[in-house]
Amino acid sequence: MNENDIWLIAGLGNPEAKYDGTRHNAGFAALDALADKWNISVGKTKFQGLWGQGEVDGHKVVLLKPLTYMNLSGDSIAPMAGFFKIPADHVLVLCDDITQAPGKLRIRPSGSAGGHNGLKSIIARLGGENFPRIRIGIGAKPHPDYDLAAWVLGKFPPEDAKAIADRYSDLEAAAKLIMDGKLSLAQSKYNG
Numbered sequence: 001m002n003e004n005d006i007w008l009i010a011g012l013g014n015p016e017a018k019y020d021g022t023r024h025n026a027g028f029a030a031l032d033a034l035a036d037k038w039n040i041s042v043g044k045t046k047f048q049g050l051w052g053q054g055e056v057d058g059h060k061v062v063l064l065k066p067l068t069y070m071n072l073s074g075d076s077i078a079p080m081a082g083f084f085k086i087p088a089d090h091v092l093v094l095c096d097d098i099t100q101a102p103g104k105l106r107i108r109p110s111g112s113a114g115g116h117n118g119l120k121s122i123i124a125r126l127g128g129e130n131f132p133r134i135r136i137g138i139g140a141k142p143h144p145d146y147d148l149a150a151w152v153l154g155k156f157p158p159e160d161a162k163a164i165a166d167r168y169s170d171l172e173a174a175a176k177l178i179m180d181g182k183l184s185l186a187q188s189k190y191n192g
Helices: 024-039 074-082 116-124 146-150 158-165 168-179 185-191
Strands: 007-012 043-047 049-056 059-066 092-099 105-108 134-137
Touching: 007 024, 007 074, 024 049, 024 059, 024 092, 024 134, 024 146, 024 158, 024 168, 059 074, 074 092, 074 116, 092 116, 092 168, 105 146, 105 168, 105 185, 134 168, 168 185
Parallel strands: 007 059, 007 092, 092 134
Antiparallel strands: 043 049, 049 059, 105 134
8 A cells, every 4th residue: 555645535514413414414424425335433523523544445545524614614624634644636525516416426626616615615725626526416496596505504305315325336436436546437437
């Protein structure tokens, strides 16, 4: 195992129990699924986040759930990456995406925040957009006048929650491909 091969995988969400099962917490839920699958306990606290570490297919992995609330996610992710000397291109972010239908995945090597305040915070704190992300579709607002905050902080109906949970195995496979340096393969296999 390459000593420098370490990845930070951060799932975005809001920390209070009242946000469990909400659209904005799709990243937290996905991170929990990875932690379960990889048998990594995410129970230690550091840099305003819950974290744990382990090894996945020869890669050292730090899993992180920022407890800063969504809009300040970078305040937890950047110091954690700095502590473990993880470069931005080895910080994989899992977050919700209102432009995709529930359960659709969009894997990107980098890019703008696209109006997502959590990504905006990470870009500001890491000093650039050059980090991979897996955006998890949560569905668009039902009509343009619907309040965005009310939509993303609303709970998933059961069929949408199932559509997302059904993609966790694809999300895990995509994360492994990204860590193996095969992001474009992950895109061709799992985007959509």
